[in-house]
Amino acid sequence: MNPPATITFDGRKQNPNDPNVCSYYFLPDELKVVRGEGVYVYTEDGRRYLDCSAGTFNLSLGYSHPEVVEAIRDQAGKLIHVTSKFQTDPSNALVRALAEVAPPGLTKVHLKASGGSDANEGAIKIAQHVTGKSDVISLFRGHYGQTIGMIQASGAAFRRKPFTAQLPGMLHVPDPDCRRCFYKQERETCGLLCVERINDFIDYASSGRVACMILEPISGLGGNLVAPDGYLQALRKLCDERDIILIYDEIQTGFGRTGHMFAADYFGVAPHMLTIGKGLGGSGMPIAGILMEERLKGVEGYHINSTYGGNILASAAAVKTLEVIRRPGFLENVRAVGKHIMDRLNAFAPKVKFISNIQGAGLMIGVDFVDADGNPDAKLTNHIANVAQDRGLLMRTSLYGFGNAITIRPALIMTHAEADEMLDIFEHLLLDVAEGRA
Numbered sequence: 001m002n003p004p005a006t007i008t009f010d011g012r013k014q015n016p017n018d019p020n021v022c023s024y025y026f027l028p029d030e031l032k033v034v035r036g037e038g039v040y041v042y043t044e045d046g047r048r049y050l051d052c053s054a055g056t057f058n059l060s061l062g063y064s065h066p067e068v069v070e071a072i073r074d075q076a077g078k079l080i081h082v083t084s085k086f087q088t089d090p091s092n093a094l095v096r097a098l099a100e101v102a103p104p105g106l107t108k109v110h111l112k113a114s115g116g117s118d119a120n121e122g123a124i125k126i127a128q129h130v131t132g133k134s135d136v137i138s139l140f141r142g143h144y145g146q147t148i149g150m151i152q153a154s155g156a157a158f159r160r161k162p163f164t165a166q167l168p169g170m171l172h173v174p175d176p177d178c179r180r181c182f183y184k185q186e187r188e189t190c191g192l193l194c195v196e197r198i199n200d201f202i203d204y205a206s207s208g209r210v211a212c213m214i215l216e217p218i219s220g221l222g223g224n225l226v227a228p229d230g231y232l233q234a235l236r237k238l239c240d241e242r243d244i245i246l247i248y249d250e251i252q253t254g255f256g257r258t259g260h261m262f263a264a265d266y267f268g269v270a271p272h273m274l275t276i277g278k279g280l281g282g283s284g285m286p287i288a289g290i291l292m293e294e295r296l297k298g299v300e301g302y303h304i305n306s307t308y309g310g311n312i313l314a315s316a317a318a319v320k321t322l323e324v325i326r327r328p329g330f331l332e333n334v335r336a337v338g339k340h341i342m343d344r345l346n347a348f349a350p351k352v353k354f355i356s357n358i359q360g361a362g363l364m365i366g367v368d369f370v371d372a373d374g375n376p377d378a379k380l381t382n383h384i385a386n387v388a389q390d391r392g393l394l395m396r397t398s399l400y401g402f403g404n405a406i407t408i409r410p411a412l413i414m415t416h417a418e419a420d421e422m423l424d425i426f427e428h429l430l431l432d433v434a435e436g437r438a
Contacts, residue, residue, distance in 0.1 A: 036063025117145025141222030224366025
């Protein structure tokens with residue numbers, strides 16, 4: 001007889017003796033997905049789930065987008081891999097397309113990265129090489145990847161705690177969180193103290209040799225925190241004045257997630273470098289890279305490289321993905337559906353006491369949950385995500401389950417009808433949780 005199923009930190013159950021999962025290092029969820037189409041996935045028992053997180057926020061065109069699938073099939077019949085030392089038609093086409101859509105000033109494209117961690121680490125290497133300086137500034141709630149270097153740059157201490165390798169020169173500063181301002185200010189009168197005080201961190205807490213500052217314009221894992229008006233403009237000014245390279249991590253926000261091609265376009269201020277990944281693969285092909293100013297070229301290729309960086313199949317999928325996103329009406333639909341979701345959520349929020357905040361842009365939306373005293377409630381947030389899955393919605397929570405936000409980031413192809421289906425289920429379950437029925 002099998003022992004009771006284990007319980008993971010987020011409350012999901014799984015039997016460690018199941019022969020399908022017993023050899024896994026990490027126990028997967030009990031669901032076994034067999035296919036996906038659009039915003040839906042289907043399990044082996046025939047259930048359909050609406051994926052509110054687009055996989056890992058990377059399926060910009062949803063599951064098995066037919067044009068992306070066809071592009072992959074066509075390329076696979078010709079050539080699957082060649083060293084990135086050589087040119088290929090897909091890689092050439094992708095570099096041209098990325099240069100065309102890049103924010104102002106970012107004219108160089110680097111694709112020798114396999115994922116966001118690679119891209120962010122590569123961007124920091126470039127900044128250090130070009131400036132001759134070492135230190136990296138990032139935000140408290142930032143999340144920049146899984147390598148040793150990028151968990152050091154990331155903000156949450158719990159991610160660094162288990163590991164003995166500690167890299168010097170990583171300087172973390174408060175987020176521009178107007179809900180819980182680190183400096184106890186109000187936005188109307190604060191004068192963007194969260195930017196001004198960075199000067200103090202540089203002058204008194206750094207080595208005096210700051211190479212770059214990296215941040216997500218809208219935090220991904222950190223709770224969907226949207227930079228307030230004027231913040232990025234002030235930050236760009238500070239970085240220019242102090243000869244610091246400003247890097248946007250747009251791994252999650254890029255390629256239409258905000259209703260614009262990049263968050264840089266949404267906020268109207270470009271960085272010196274911008275990292276890309278996730279949604280560029282369309283329906284899940286792994287690809288990442290860096291967009292940068294002309295002056296930042298010059299680092300030898302062997303310093304920033306990856307075996308599968310710029311993979312041909314992934315490049316073919318990315319070219320098609322960009323073609324689809326650039327079609328008339330696509331980004332307008334993202335903005336319209338996102339606004340519809342925000343409007344419905346804001347209208348619903350007063351019906352339950354534990355929703356404290358809703359914010360986002362396009363189809364990158366976060367809903368914060370609090371306890372009776374108004375404090376962030378991670379336990380409740382995880383419970384809501386679990387109930388959602390039981391009712392056919394796949395939802396993710398912030399900070400690997402330690403945060404208090406549900407993140408709503410479906411595929412960018414979501415229709416109004418699919419958004420209403422999602423919201424009908426979500427609102428009913430929130431009412432049931434409020435009344436103790438779930």
